[in-house]
Amino acid sequence: MNGPRDGINDMRSKQELDQLARVPNDGTRLDSVDPETSAQLTRFVAELRGFGRVPAPQPSDELAAVLAGAVPIEMARRRRALRLPPRRSMFAVAAAGVAAVTLIGVAAANNRLPEPAQGFVVRVVNDWTPIHISVPQHPTKDHSAPVPSRSAEPVTPKQAEERVAPSQQMTSAAPIAPAPQLGPAKPSQGLPAATAPTDQDDPAGDDATPDGGVAPSPPPTSTDSDDDASSPVDDPGDDGPDPGDDHRLPAAEG
Amino acid sequence: MTVSDQAITDAVVHAAGLGDHRAFAVIYDDLAGAVCGYLRAKGVADPEAVTSDVFLGVLPRLGQVVGGAVGLRKLVFSIAHARMVDDHRGRARRPAEVDYVPATDRREVRSAEDEAHVGLGTEWVLATLGVLPHDQREVLLLRLVADLTLEQVAEIIGRSTGAVKQLQRRGLRAIRLVLEEGRVTL
Numbered sequence: 001m002n003g004p005r006d007g008i009n010d011m012r013s014k015q016e017l018d019q020l021a022r023v024p025n026d027g028t029r030l031d032s033v034d035p036e037t038s039a040q041l042t043r044f045v046a047e048l049r050g051f052g053r054v055p056a057p058q059p060s061d062e063l064a065a066v067l068a069g070a071v072p073i074e075m076a077r078r079r080r081a082l083r084l085p086p087r088r089s090m091f092a093v094a095a096a097g098v099a100a101v102t103l104i105g106v107a108a109a110n111n112r113l114p115e116p117a118q119g120f121v122v123r124v125v126n127d128w129t130p131i132h133i134s135v136p137q138h139p140t141k142d143h144s145a146p147v148p149s150r151s152a153e154p155v156t157p158k159q160a161e162e163r164v165a166p167s168q169q170m171t172s173a174a175p176i177a178p179a180p181q182l183g184p185a186k187p188s189q190g191l192p193a194a195t196a197p198t199d200q201d202d203p204a205g206d207d208a209t210p211d212g213g214v215a216p217s218p219p220p221t222s223t224d225s226d227d228d229a230s231s232p233v234d235d236p237g238d239d240g241p242d243p244g245d246d247h248r249l250p251a252a253e254g
Numbered sequence: 255m256t257v258s259d260q261a262i263t264d265a266v267v268h269a270a271g272l273g274d275h276r277a278f279a280v281i282y283d284d285l286a287g288a289v290c291g292y293l294r295a296k297g298v299a300d301p302e303a304v305t306s307d308v309f310l311g312v313l314p315r316l317g318q319v320v321g322g323a324v325g326l327r328k329l330v331f332s333i334a335h336a337r338m339v340d341d342h343r344g345r346a347r348r349p350a351e352v353d354y355v356p357a358t359d360r361r362e363v364r365s366a367e368d369e370a371h372v373g374l375g376t377e378w379v380l381a382t383l384g385v386l387p388h389d390q391r392e393v394l395l396l397r398l399v400a401d402l403t404l405e406q407v408a409e410i411i412g413r414s415t416g417a418v419k420q421l422q423r424r425g426l427r428a429i430r431l432v433l434e435e436g437r438v439t440l
Binding site: 034037038040041044045047048049050051052053054055056057058059060062063066067068069072073074076077078 | 270273274275276278279282283284285286287288290291292294295301302303305306307309310313314316317375376378379382383394395398399400401426429430433434
């Protein structure tokens with residue numbers, strides 16, 4: 001609170017300042033002080049003080065509403081308190097947005113998003129940007145065939161059938177999780193060579209036969225005919241699990 | 255707005271803290287001119303707008319003012335000082351674009367009569383101040399325009415009271431030298 005001591009201090013402080021304007025307190029000899037300069041300095045101090053004695057300027061609309069009581073002080077106070085520091089928050093939001101978009105874009109381009117999100121992002125990117133991302137290639141539930149063996153040893157059809165059986169049991173209960181090796185894939189693994197070459201429209205199918213030297217494989221031996229009916233277009237994921245292809249893989253690689 | 259006849263008292267500050275808009279209007283009338291003058295002397299591009307912004311910035315802290323009228327004055331000029339620094343930083347990053355207003359264009363050749371009156375008026379004061387280093391100018395403005403004590407100025411600019419006193423003394427001595435040499439030209 002304001003006390004008498006403050007007033008005295010202020011007064012002393014102001015007097016000291018005025019005194020300084022009249023007579024320097026910096027070691028200058030008093031008889032060397034030019035009275036005209038001192039007068040000018042005193043006037044300078046007075047004029048500078050005058051800067052603070054001007055009428056209040058017209059308030060902004062927001063402030064005028066508060067001053068007039070149209071906006072309660074409490075509300076204006078809360079509004080101001082909630083206001084975030086402008087620049088930092090803007091930069092933070094922008095950086096987070098760019099990072100999120102980049103991450104989603106990269107993930108979508110690599111076919112790493114969950115299937116619904118992947119489809120959505122691909123649709124948005126393809127429709128709204130000049131960038132083109134290929135159609136999602138996640139294996140769906142009709143890919144009941146097993147993940148092809150990567151072992152280099154040849155697999156006989158009988159062995160293949162034996163391998164298929166347990167996985168079919170498994171997939172009948174739950175769909176196979178997306179297997180990255182089934183995707184657009186590494187040609188060196190030879191998997192794409194075993195894809196359905198008849199699917200000309202599928203870009204993955206095109207990719208799957210880069211050398212064109214692999215003979216068309218028979219249709220997948222999925223026992224779930226309903227799934228096939230529900231997905232008339234061959235998904236490239238169909239190609240890998242064909243046990244008939246499996247035994248050809250080493251030959252393709254070799 | 256006119257200069258308020260009603261000085262700020264501790265009771266006014268208390269009432270404003272409780273949400274009395276009339277008390278806040280008294281505070282604005284009493285201090286806004288000084289704030290605007292301080293901002294203008296510091297070369298802020300739009301001192302009127304920044305003055306409003308300063309008082310809007312005071313609002314959230316009105317209820318926590320310590321020291322009554324003296325404390326409020328210090329708070330207001332602390333915010334004004336911060337806004338002034340923001341303004342200068344902002345303009346350092348991007349050049350200001352303002353509409354051309356012929357009435358405010360001071361680029362004109364002075365008449366002989368005007369020349370004879372050099373040494374008087376706002377421009378003379380600003381030109382004289384412009385000779386000083388930044389910290390000396392800041393101290394003189396806060397002392398003379400904002401009417402703050404040495405201790406309050408020290409708190410606002412983050413220096414010791416002794417340092418502020420020294421800056422004030424040096425500032426006045428520099429101005430004295432400038433006036434003696436007649437170095438200020440407009």
